[in-house]
Amino acid sequence: MSHNLQVPPPFYCVYLLRSVSKPNSYYIGSTPNPYRRLRQHNGELSVGGAYRTKKTGFRPWQMTMVVYGFPSKIAALQFEHAWQHFYQTRHIPLEKRLGSKSSSTVHLRIANVKLLLAAAGFVRMGLRVAIFQKHIYDIWVTNKYNVAVPESVLLTLDFQQNQDKLIEGGNYDQIKVFVETLAAEEDKVFEKSVEKLENNDLRQCSICNQVVDPVDHAPCFCVNDSCQALYHAECWANDMLKDSESPADSTSPMIPIKGRCVECTKLNWWWPTVKNSMRVYQHSNQAIK
Ligand SMILES: [Zn+2]
Ligand SMILES: [Zn+2]
Known part of the structure; x- marks a missing residue:
């Protein structure tokens, strides 16, 4: 009897953007390439900018956190949709839902991403979270709505280049380094595995x-x-x-x-x-x- 393995995508994440010029404005999206996607959101690449982030006065956007480790692209898209529509998603039971369509403060967005990480439909995926902005981490820790994050969710913090004033535009280098580091770790495990098999x-x-x-x-x-x-x-x-x-x-x-x-x-x-x-x-x- 052989195990029918499903092949996960190389990388796919759901992200939270924050507007630098209007810091109370946020945007949730998903992508296999967060570096390229952030450039698109900021209009630095001519094609593929999401419509909502084009509105005047909001650019540049910074990527403040990502959820990753999805076993499939579909799973990432479902997570994205559920986070965007937290007030009506079937992934959060009615009695646990927080906020409404008209109330989506950043505290609610963070509370809702935690509810989704703990949701039956996602909790078994071994999802990971990386936070790139101190502001978002403070909200995560403050935990205004008192939502518990499953112990299995691995949290990475990376604020090193993230003094808001130093980054005029998007936090491109930070995102690039994050993705490249992950890929390098995977490559290393792969190379070691091939070596182990050969030996x-x-x-x-x-x-x-x-x-x-x-x-x-x-x-x-x-x-x-x-x-x-x-x-x-x-x-x-x-x-x-x-x-x-x-x-x-x-x-x-x-x-x-x-x-x-x-x-x-x-x-x-x-x-x-x-x-x-x-x-x-x-x-x-x-x-x-
Ligand atoms: Zn065996
Ligand atoms: Zn071992």
């Missing part, structure tokens, strides 16, 4: 001890550089689901959020693992042709 003649699954043939299966690797553990996707998924931090639920009973490597106990996240696994699988199959 491991036995190719035994650390759970069932059977061979993981990289042509038949997409092998999964531990993110720990020095750990040689190798897994069948299904074996590891089942093992991760035994973890109380990542319990199975009825909406996606076969998909864990995260779990520990049985060899080195390092924490591994399911969707990044799958993404890397598919990359190695494609690489191995190309190498054979």
